Amino acid sequence: MESTLEDYDISPVTGFLPSTPPLRRLPSYYEPWEVLLDNFHVLMLAGRLRSSINKLSVLDTNFLKTLAEYHRAFLVLSSLAHGYVWDKFDEVSDRLPACIAKPWVKVSDYLGISPVVNHAAVVLWNWRLIFPDKPFDLNNLATLFTFSNTLDESWFYLVTTAIEGFGGRALTAIMSAIHAIKVGNNQNLTVALRDINSTIVDINATLQRMHEKCDPYVFYWMVRPYLNGWENEDRLPRGLIYEGVDGNDENGNPIYRRYVGASAGQSALIQALDIALNIEHYPTGVKPQINGHCPMKNYTSGNSCFRFDSKFNNNDTTEQYSPDENNIKLQQPYLYKIRQSMTGRHRKFLEDLAKVANIRDYIISQMGYDSSITASSPDEDMEMLPGTNEMVQAYNECLNQMKNFRSKHLQLVSIYIVIQERRNNSGSHSNSMYYSSINKGNVRLLY
Numbered sequence: 281m282e283s284t285l286e287d288y289d290i291s292p293v294t295g296f297l298p299s300t301p302p303l304r305r306l307p308s309y310y311e312p313w314e315v316l317l318d319n320f321h322v323l324m325l326a327g328r329l330r331s332s333i334n335k336l337s338v339l340d341t342n343f344l345k346t347l348a349e350y351h352r353a354f355l356v357l358s359s360l361a362h363g364y365v366w367d368k369f370d371e372v373s374d375r376l377p378a379c380i381a382k383p384w385v386k387v388s389d390y391l392g393i394s395p396v397v398n399h400a401a402v403v404l405w406n407w408r409l410i411f412p413d414k415p416f417d418l419n420n421l422a423t424l425f426t427f428s429n430t431l432d433e434s435w436f437y438l439v440t441t442a443i444e445g446f447g448g449r450a451l452t453a454i455m456s457a458i459h460a461i462k463v464g465n466n467q468n469l470t471v472a473l474r475d476i477n478s479t480i481v482d483i484n485a486t487l488q489r490m491h492e493k494c495d496p497y498v499f500y501w502m503v504r505p506y507l508n509g510w511e512n513e514d515r516l517p518r519g520l521i522y523e524g525v526d527g528n529d530e531n532g533n534p535i536y537r538r539y540v541g542a543s544a545g546q547s548a549l550i551q552a553l554d555i556a557l558n559i560e561h562y563p564t565g566v567k568p569q570i571n572g573h574c575p576m577k578n579y580t581s582g583n584s585c586f587r588f589d590s591k592f593n594n595n596d597t598t599e600q601y602s603p604d605e606n607n608i609k610l611q612q613p614y615l616y617k618i619r620q621s622m623t624g625r626h627r628k629f630l631e632d633l634a635k636v637a638n639i640r641d642y643i644i645s646q647m648g649y650d651s652s653i654t655a656s657s658p659d660e661d662m663e664m665l666p667g668t669n670e671m672v673q674a675y676n677e678c679l680n681q682m683k684n685f686r687s688k689h690l691q692l693v694s695i696y697i698v699i700q701e702r703r704n705n706s707g708s709h710s711n712s713m714y715y716s717s718i719n720k721g722n723v724r725l726l727y
């Protein structure tokens with residue numbers, strides 16, 4: 281791994297969030313974008329968002345200088361692009377004009393992400409402190425932009441932003457755990473594990489607050505449609521044309537791009553915790569062939585699950601600590617795919633972390649456990665380690681809290697998606713042309 285968290289654009293205080301609040305306005309050259317965003321909701325209501333965007337000239341991204349400016353530009357362009365494509369009062373557009381598409385692709389390339397709305401745009405780079413002199417806290421956060429102009433949408437993002445805010449503590453503790461292992465200090469490892477545990481406890485308590493101010497109806501019908509991408513999307517079966525970017529194929533037909541939209545599954549923080557604790561995701565139906573189990577997390581049509589890598593109980597430490605990249609890639613396309621929506625530096629952090637994350641392996645080797653403890657247990661989501669040793673207990677507590685996270689999250693999926701979807705299927709929204717057309721009976725995997 282590179283030496284410090286900062287090398288990966290990670291703050292030891294704010295984690296994957298920028299260390300200072302995101303920029304609220306781009307330099308004056310980009311005022312035409314900003315003015316459109318200022319007027320986003322009124323223009324959409326007046327049926328003039330698309331025509332106003334069509335009138336923009338193509339601006340040069342070379343005037344963007346700082347990382348904060350790139351983040352802001354990505355948020356602005358993503359918002360305008362998704363407003364343009366999914367305009368609530370118009371037919372879906374399968375083409376994005378060059379004035380948005382060209383700079384958006386350039387900004388995305390710079391950041392190492394796909395040109396489609398993502399977790400980084402709406403969560404990591406979309407907040408401000410209401411009282412700048414007061415601490416970062418859910419009760420002191422506001423969003424910079426929402427598609428639906430509702431408080432519910434703001435709350436939906438801000439709960440997730442607040443969760444990301446625990447990243448500084450979590451990642452610092454993960455790094456200390458890895459260091460403690462390197463120097464063989466079990467006491468420090470135990471302390472670090474307790475710190476990791478306490479951040480997951482805080483994450484879970486914050487996740488629970490989603491219900492407070494985000495109405496499932498508003499989320500499902502008014503927010504989620506804008507967070508759609510253009511992959512496996514009924515209304516954009518071929519994807520989206522980024523005009524002025526890709527040109528035509530050999531037959532003279534325009535080239536389409538396909539990307540999935542935003543999901544907090546793109547949170548590098550949750551993946552970092554999984555990696556550090558040796559919890560791994562597998563998509564539905566792709567159970568690993570090695571021993572261990574893969575309990576299905578029932579996200580209706582889009583199941584996602586996690587398990588431990590059971591290679592850990594091998595005394596050959598070289599094997600233990602060097603995951604087989606090909607094996608992982610084959611088994612975890614889901615995990616790798618959503619990483620395309622993380623910035624290049626954050627993605628690199630997860631890759632490097634996976635190479636050195638060995639907490640579970642280390643504890644097992646210290647405790648002298650034999651291979652029988654890796655046997656899968658069909659009734660358990662997470663395989664706790666046996667024994668009352670305080671280091672083992674501290675590790676097991678982390679697992680317990682991750683289990684709690686998944687269980688609380690599953691409840692959110694049920695309330696905010698599955699139940700809403702059922703209502704849709706039962707026809708309770710059938711009087712709305714718009715709403716009934718946006719989801720034709722499919723439960724989308726992403727928000």
Ligand code: HEM
Nearest residue numbers: 440443490543544545547550579584692693696697725726
């Ligand atoms: C109303 C709130 C939420 C809903 C309806 C929701 C829905 C979903 C759905 C449908 C998935 C499966 C698609 C996918 O795997 O990308 C998913 C995955 C995921 N979501 Fe959420 N989510 C919500 C809030 C959150 C929050 C606040 C977080 C915190 C960071 C989060 C973290 C994750 C993670 C890490 C995954 C990947 C699967 C996993 O690790 O278990 N979600 N979410």
